[in-house]
Amino acid sequence: MRRRTAIAVALALALPAHARAAESVPVGAVEILSGPNSAYGIAIKAGLDLALAAINGKGVLGGRPIALTVEDSGGTKDGAINAARKLIGRDKVVAIIGPTLSNEMFAVGPVTNGRGVPTIGTSTTAKGITDIGPFIFRTSLPEADVVPVTLRKAIARGVKTIALLYANDDAFSKSGFDSMKAAAEAAGLSIIDIESFGSKDTDFSAQLTKIKALKPDAVAISALVEPVSGVLLQARQLGFGKETLFIGGNGANSPKLGQIAGAAADGLLVGSPWFIAKPDKLNQAFVAAFRAAYGKDPDQFAAQAYDTLFILAEAIDRAGAATPEKIRDALLATDHTGPLGPFRFTDHRDPASTEGVVVLEMRGGVFGIAE
Amino acid sequence: MLAQQLVNGVLLGATYALFALGFTLMFGVLRVINLVYGFYFTAGAFLALWLTEAGISLALALPLAAIGAGAIAVVVDGLLLTRLRRAKADELSSLMVTLGAVLALYAGMTAWLGPDIRRLPPGLVGAGALDLLGVRVTVAQVLILAASGVLVGGLLWLVRGTRLGLAIRAMAEKPDAAALMGIDTARLAALVSFVSGALAGAGGVLIGLNFNAIHPYMGEAMMLRGFVVVIVGGLGDIVGALLAGLLLGIVEVLTAGYLASGLKEAVGFAILVLVLWTRPAGLFGRAGVARA
Amino acid sequence: MPAWLEDLYWTYQNVVTALGVNGLLALSMYVVLAAGQLSLGQAAFMGLGAYSSALMTLWFGWPFWLVLPAACAAPVAFALAVGGPTLRLSGVYLAIATIGLGEVLRAVYLNVDALGGALGLSGIPEQASPLLIFSVLGVALAVLWLVGRSGAGRAMEALREDATAAQSMGIDVRRVRLVVLVASAVLAGLAGALSAHATDFIGPNDFGFEPAVTILSFALLGGIGSPFAPVLGAWVLTLLPELLRGFADLRLVLDGVVIVLAVLFLPRGLLSWRMPRRAA
Numbered sequence: 001m002r003r004r005t006a007i008a009v010a011l012a013l014a015l016p017a018h019a020r021a022a023e024s025v026p027v028g029a030v031e032i033l034s035g036p037n038s039a040y041g042i043a044i045k046a047g048l049d050l051a052l053a054a055i056n057g058k059g060v061l062g063g064r065p066i067a068l069t070v071e072d073s074g075g076t077k078d079g080a081i082n083a084a085r086k087l088i089g090r091d092k093v094v095a096i097i098g099p100t101l102s103n104e105m106f107a108v109g110p111v112t113n114g115r116g117v118p119t120i121g122t123s124t125t126a127k128g129i130t131d132i133g134p135f136i137f138r139t140s141l142p143e144a145d146v147v148p149v150t151l152r153k154a155i156a157r158g159v160k161t162i163a164l165l166y167a168n169d170d171a172f173s174k175s176g177f178d179s180m181k182a183a184a185e186a187a188g189l190s191i192i193d194i195e196s197f198g199s200k201d202t203d204f205s206a207q208l209t210k211i212k213a214l215k216p217d218a219v220a221i222s223a224l225v226e227p228v229s230g231v232l233l234q235a236r237q238l239g240f241g242k243e244t245l246f247i248g249g250n251g252a253n254s255p256k257l258g259q260i261a262g263a264a265a266d267g268l269l270v271g272s273p274w275f276i277a278k279p280d281k282l283n284q285a286f287v288a289a290f291r292a293a294y295g296k297d298p299d300q301f302a303a304q305a306y307d308t309l310f311i312l313a314e315a316i317d318r319a320g321a322a323t324p325e326k327i328r329d330a331l332l333a334t335d336h337t338g339p340l341g342p343f344r345f346t347d348h349r350d351p352a353s354t355e356g357v358v359v360l361e362m363r364g365g366v367f368g369i370a371e
Numbered sequence: 372m373l374a375q376q377l378v379n380g381v382l383l384g385a386t387y388a389l390f391a392l393g394f395t396l397m398f399g400v401l402r403v404i405n406l407v408y409g410f411y412f413t414a415g416a417f418l419a420l421w422l423t424e425a426g427i428s429l430a431l432a433l434p435l436a437a438i439g440a441g442a443i444a445v446v447v448d449g450l451l452l453t454r455l456r457r458a459k460a461d462e463l464s465s466l467m468v469t470l471g472a473v474l475a476l477y478a479g480m481t482a483w484l485g486p487d488i489r490r491l492p493p494g495l496v497g498a499g500a501l502d503l504l505g506v507r508v509t510v511a512q513v514l515i516l517a518a519s520g521v522l523v524g525g526l527l528w529l530v531r532g533t534r535l536g537l538a539i540r541a542m543a544e545k546p547d548a549a550a551l552m553g554i555d556t557a558r559l560a561a562l563v564s565f566v567s568g569a570l571a572g573a574g575g576v577l578i579g580l581n582f583n584a585i586h587p588y589m590g591e592a593m594m595l596r597g598f599v600v601v602i603v604g605g606l607g608d609i610v611g612a613l614l615a616g617l618l619l620g621i622v623e624v625l626t627a628g629y630l631a632s633g634l635k636e637a638v639g640f641a642i643l644v645l646v647l648w649t650r651p652a653g654l655f656g657r658a659g660v661a662r663a
Numbered sequence: 664m665p666a667w668l669e670d671l672y673w674t675y676q677n678v679v680t681a682l683g684v685n686g687l688l689a690l691s692m693y694v695v696l697a698a699g700q701l702s703l704g705q706a707a708f709m710g711l712g713a714y715s716s717a718l719m720t721l722w723f724g725w726p727f728w729l730v731l732p733a734a735c736a737a738p739v740a741f742a743l744a745v746g747g748p749t750l751r752l753s754g755v756y757l758a759i760a761t762i763g764l765g766e767v768l769r770a771v772y773l774n775v776d777a778l779g780g781a782l783g784l785s786g787i788p789e790q791a792s793p794l795l796i797f798s799v800l801g802v803a804l805a806v807l808w809l810v811g812r813s814g815a816g817r818a819m820e821a822l823r824e825d826a827t828a829a830q831s832m833g834i835d836v837r838r839v840r841l842v843v844l845v846a847s848a849v850l851a852g853l854a855g856a857l858s859a860h861a862t863d864f865i866g867p868n869d870f871g872f873e874p875a876v877t878i879l880s881f882a883l884l885g886g887i888g889s890p891f892a893p894v895l896g897a898w899v900l901t902l903l904p905e906l907l908r909g910f911a912d913l914r915l916v917l918d919g920v921v922i923v924l925a926v927l928f929l930p931r932g933l934l935s936w937r938m939p940r941r942a943a
Contacts, residue, residue, distance in 0.1 A: 035478075038486055074904070077869065081677045081862065082905060089674025106785045107864045115673075126782065167781075168633050169773050169867065174781040195632040200592040202582040203386075205379035206627035206635065213372040226488055226584065233583050237500065237509045238375075260488050260584065404755060454927055462755045463701055464926055467883050470876060471922025478916045595766070595872060598759055637770030643763040648748035651756055 024067035025060055025322045027312065028087030030080055030098040030108065033072035037224075039256070040301050041100045044122060045070055047305030048097065050286075050293055055309065060316045068309075073099055080104040081111060088117055094322050095120065095312055097305070102126035103171045109136050118328040120312065122304045125250050126175035130349045135328055137349040139308045141273045143179040143222075143250055145354045150247055150271035151187045153359040153370055154218055159245055161190045163216040165207060165231065167223035168196035176222035176249040184220070192216050197231075199224060204231050208238050218245040221252065228252045229260035236264040245269065253300050258365035268362040269370055273351075274303045274340050275358050276367070286339040307338040375506050376628045377621065382512045384620020385519045386578050390593045391600035391612045392526060393570030399607015400543040400563050404462055406469040407447055408571050408597070409590025410476045415440035415572020416579035416589060417480075420489060429495045429580075437573040444568020445561050447472070456560065473590075480587040488586045491579065515577045522570060523613050529566070530609065539563060543607060599639045603646050605653025614655065676793065677862070678905055683796035684858045685901045689881040689893035690803050691850035696887050697811075698843045699823035700750070701758045703875045705851045707765035708738035710870030712855030714772065717784045717865060727790040727860065734856035738848035743841075750840045753826075765875055772867035783866030784859075791860040799853055800894075807890040811938050819843065884925045886932015895934050 029048060032041035048068060056065040069091050071083035080099045087093045095118045099108050102124045112119040113133030121129055121138040130136050154162075162184055166177035177196075184191055192214050195207035208231070211219060219235075221228050228248055235246070248257075248270040257265050276287060276297060286306060290298040298306075311334055318333060319326035336343045341356035361370035390412065397405045418436035423429060451468050500509040530536035541549040542559055550556050571590075578593070579585040596619065604615030619639055627635040646654060664672075672679075688705055695702045716734035719725045725733070749760050772778050779785075810816055821829040822839055830836045859865045877900070885896020900921075907917055925933075 035481070035486075038481075072908075077862065077864070077866075078677065078681060079904070082675075085674045085677055086908075089670045103783075103866060106783070107862060110786075110789075110863045128785075169781050171782045171866070195627070197627075197632060198636050201636070202578075202584060202592065203379075203383050203623075205383065206376060206624040207632045209372060209375045209379055210628050226586075229488070230582060230584060237507070237512075239500070239502075239507050256487065260490060262490070262493065451923065451927070458930075463758075464930070466755065466758070467880065468923050468926040471880075471919045471926065473919070475916045475919025475923065478913075478919065482913065482916065595762075598762075602756070602759060631774075633774040634770065637767050640763040640766040640770075644760055644767065647752055647756055647760040647763070651752055 024065045025316060026067050026069065026091050026093045028084075028091060028093035028096045029068060029070040030073050030083045030087065030096060030100075030104070031070055032075045032100045032104075033070070035075040037075050037101065040123060041072075043299050043301040044098070044100060044305040046290070046294055047298065047302035048309050050290055050302075051306045051309035054289075055313045060313050061320070061322065064322075066309075066313060066316075069093065073104055075101070075104075077104065077107045080108045084108045084112055088112065088115055093117065094316070094324050095327055097122060097308060097312065099124070101172060102129060102175065105129055105136075106132070106171070109133065112136075116328075117324045118331055120308055120331075122308045123301050124172075126171050127178065134349075135324075137331055137345060139311065139343070139351060140250075140304055141351050141354065141357065143176045144182070145351070146250065146271040146273065146357055147176075147179050147183040148187065149354060149357045150269055150359050151183050151189065153269060154245055154247060155187060155189070157245065159189065159217040161192050161216045162218045162220060162247075163193040163195070163211045163214065164191060165195050165197070165204075165211070165219060165221045165223075167199045167227055170199050170224065173199065173223045173249075173251065176251070180220050180222055180249065197223075197227065199227055201227065202230055204234050205238065208235050208240070212238060212240060216244065218247055220247040220249070222249040224251040225254045225256045226260065229257055229265070232261045232264040232268065242267060250300075253360075255297060255299055255367075258362060258367075262365060265362045266364065269359055270362075270367075271357050271359050272300060272367075273354075273356050274300050275360055275369070277369075278339070278341075278358075280341070282337065283339040303339050307336075307340045307343065310338055311336050311343065372628075374504065376624055378506050378508060379628075380621030380624035381617060382508070382516065382620070383624055384617035385516050386574075386581065386616075387593075387596050387600050387619050388613045388616025389515065389519045389522065389574040389577060390571075391597050391604070391616055392522060392609065393567035393574070394597050395601045395604065395607055395609065395612045396526070396563060396570070397567045398601055400539055401452070401456070401560055402462060402543075403452060403456075403465040404469065405448065405452075405567070406466065406594065407444075407451070407473045407476065408567065409594045410447075410473050410480075411440045411444050411568040411571035412575040412578075412590040412593065413477075413480070413585075413587060414443055414575070415569075416575035416585045417484070418572065419576040419579070420491060420585050423492050423495060429491075433573060433576050436576050437569040440572025440575070441565040441567075441569030444564045444571070447476075448564040448568075449561060452560075452564075453557070477587055477591065484587060486586065486588075488584045490583050491585065495580070511581050515581055518573070518577050519613070522573065523609060526566075526570070526609050535562070596639060599643045602643055602651075603654050605655055608653060608655065611653055611655045615653070618654075675905075678901070679793045680791075680796060680858070680861045681901050682898055683793060683800050684854045684861070685878075685881060685897040686800045686894040687796075687803060687850050687854035687857070688878045689885065689897035690800075690807060690890060691847040691854065692878050692882040693887055693890055693893045694807070694843050694846045694850070696882055696893075697816075697823060698819040698839060699826065700840060700843065701754060702749075702761045702844060702847065703758045703879060704742075704761035704765060704844075705847060705878045706870045706872075706875035707761070707768050708742065708848045708851035709855035709858070709874070710765075710768060710772065710867075711737040711741055712852030713859040713865045713870070714778060714784070714855075715852075716856035717787050717859045718778075720787060720790075720860070721784065730860075731853065731856055735849045735852040738852035738855075739845055742844045742848035746841050746844050750837065750844065762872055762875060765871060769867050769871050772870075779866075781867065783864060783869075785864040787859055787863045787865070789861060789863060791857040793861075796857050796861070799857065803850060803853075804890050804894070808938070811890065816938075880922050882932075884922070884929075884933060886929075886934050888931070888935055888937035890938075892932055892934035892936070896932065899933070 073080035109132035113135045167173035246268045315330040319330035344352040359370040360367040418439045422432035604611030712734045715737040881897035882893040886892035
């Protein structure tokens with residue numbers, strides 16, 4: 001009896017050696033899954049999960065599946081830091097995707113960078129993200145790259161004067177405003193007024209009345225989608241009509257804008273690295289797969305997260321080993337084409353090209369290409 | 372432009388006053404800082420949302436939602452506050468217990484309904500706007516002004532013109548004496564909860580209609596402004612709440628319009644602190660307050 | 664240290680830091696509550712300490728052993744400036760006034776570009792190790808313990824129980840209140856400086872209404888019979904979100920429920936043991 005046990009034990013010990021060939025590669029993600037901003041994190045997770053299923057059909061590094069652990073940051077700085085530390089310290093992930101908000105990245109980046117774990121932001125667009133350190137990447141186009149494209153379209157339509165409106169209490173919106181201001185000045189537009197509000201504000205009548213009296217050709221709004229919707233609704237109540245062109249930053253780039261603001265959002269222009277009706281095959285396949293899996297349309301956040309996981313998987317393959325250092329170097333050599341079009345990193349780990357940026361216009365609650 | 376800004380201020384102020392009415396009642400009569408008030412506000416808005424989505428008209432949905440919110444208030448306040456009232460606990464305890472409860476309630480509601488913003492079905496009120504003398508006002512905003520007036524008037528009548536109101540005022544001034552005189556303080560407290568909750572619910576519907584945004588955390592944003600209005604107006608002072616609300620709205624709008632829009636949020640708090648330093652009983656000085 | 668232990672420590676280092684910082688904040692709440700004041704300015708003092716210390720490091724490059732005590736200057740100055748009119752209020756009015764002041768400060772942080780506005784200040788070098796933080800906490804506990812046992816502690820308790828009687832017994836009520844407020848400012852300012860130099864990044868939203876209320880809940884849960892009680896409350900409420908990590912959405916619900924249950928069923932806090940005092 002004891003001999004059989006010994007053989008059984010020996011076999012059991014020998015098995016892991018075989019199982020190791022299919023041992024998973026641990027990857028982590030820090031996203032906001034609860035609390036007020038969870039809509040973004042949940043969309044991102046949906047994109048990641050969809051990509052994971054597709055990638056693990058084949059696996060990386062010769063058939064090894066990626067084991068993705070998504071931790072909830074709760075939208076707080078401490079929550080994000082604790083989540084990142086847990087992923088690196090206990091789950092031993094080789095790379096991290098996220099966090100969701102620029103604010104969180106400023107807190108988490110130094111930690112992950114200090115441990116040499118490549119960190120890829122898919123939705124962080126503030127200035128200075130990649131300055132945090134050589135292990136910090138981002139696949140989300142900084143506002144500084146997108147806004148000039150949008151403004152060019154506006155100028156082509158005859159806009160000469162512009163008013164700027166932004167949420168002054170959140171890092172993303174403030175950074176977006178800085179980009180808008182710089183881009184407007186560089187494009188030769190005359191900035192006739194600058195107003196701000198708080199992200200949780202619901203009344204913008206004072207600011208809008210002041211702007212209306214100055215009669216600018218365009219009004220650019222840098223804020224998350226809820227305040228942008230509120231501004232548009234109130235603007236229409238106060239009598240803003242077709243003669244004023246509204247321009248949104250990245251926060252406006254969400255199907256929720258049409259849901260919340262309805263007809264008030266018609267005519268809004270926003271630059272986007274992605275567009276649901278982009279006709280190329282890869283994008284349409286992604287959209288169809290997303291609809292099949294979740295029963296609703298993907299947004300920009302889901303699309304970017306989806307693309308990013310593929311980029312990471314390709315980098316892992318290129319690195320030839322599941323080590324953070326090699327993955328980082330391999331990421332720099334990324335040359336990927338996905339639903340967002342062709343993608344490369346700059347030497348500074350930002351997205352290299354803006355050729356995929358399209359200017360969208362809201363019509364009847366849905367985005368279409370702007371003429 | 373000044374005329375439009377003043378109108379903006381009055382309209383904004385009316386929303387603040389509307390929000391603060393039930394809050395000041397609760398504070399003034401029951402000596403309770405009821406932070407769950409913001410939740411009843413939100414609950415009223417959601418009830419109206421579901422009712423109107425089911426096809427019921429706004430004229431009917433509004434009172435139904437208010438009654439619903441009032442009922443919820445009676446239950447929740449009863450659970451949380453009865454024990455404290457019997458133990459004659461201080462205001463700090465009510466602040467904390469309602470704080471914990473409202474955190475849990477907001478989070479629970481978000482977990483159940485999701486954080487997305489919803490709109491009331493379009494076309495509930497005419498989408499038109501009036502253009503008088505260069506000033507634009509929408510139908511919804513007129514509705515809010517009218518409703519605020521009606522509610523303030525109704526509340527004043529209740530408190531000053533009825534026996535019930537007399538009992539409420541007696542309880543506010545001297546709860547022990549009131550009990551000794553045969554006033555059923557427990558039932559009265561429940562009634563005050565109901566009225567306060569119903570006012571919150573009505574406010575939620577109207578404000579949700581005006582800003583076209585209904586979401587689980589909507590009460591939270593109004594809460595801090597509510598403090599300002601209640602303190603500046605004087606605790607338990609209904610007319611004070613109305614005047615203070617209008618004042619706050621006008622000052623905020625004029626600050627944003629003529630000084631700097633970044634200061635809009637802070638100006639209310641600056642006024643709050645100044646009032647507390649100089650006239651803590653409120654600008655209109657009719658409520659009593661404990662001084663050190 | 665074996666590798667697995669090092670990793671474990673590194674994983675939870677931020678939680679450990681938070682335990683120390685929140686302990687200090689709980690003590691800053693304790694000193695005012697022990698004297699019967701419901702001042703909720705701790706988050707505001709913390710913000711002043713955090714911002715001033717971050718600027719000293721980032722702009723002037725001062726060494727940390729200088730920055731830490733210097734970080735108390737701004738909160739203390741603020742306490743002295745607003746203490747006069749504010750301390751005349753009592754109960755809930757004092758609480759609301761201090762919250763209002765905190766919001767005014769937050770508006771300053773948001774609107775002054777040099778302070779980084781909404782983007783806050785980042786890149787603060789990591790100079791506050793958990794060891795340092797807990798040493799400061801330990802010293803604070805020791806000092807408060809000794810003071811509490813002495814005549815000064817008795818004066819504070821007398822003030823808390825009945826301010827008028829205390830005054831008639833010759834206790835200078837106004838002075839005690841101001842001293843207590845300044846002590847609260849020092850403790851919270853230290854907490855702010857340490858926290859800023861442990862997490863590299865601070866922003867205006869770290870010091871507003873919600874953090875102020877969280878600090879209050881530390882003392883409420885733990886009790887104020889002795890300096891250890893609020894620290895215990897702080898530790899429970901700091902660890903709770905981490906322990907509930909698997910529960911995402913429900914975590915906030917549970918946080919709230921814990922506070923409700925504590926107030927209703929533990930009116931004297933978790934640690935209702937009261938400090939013995941030296942005989943008069």
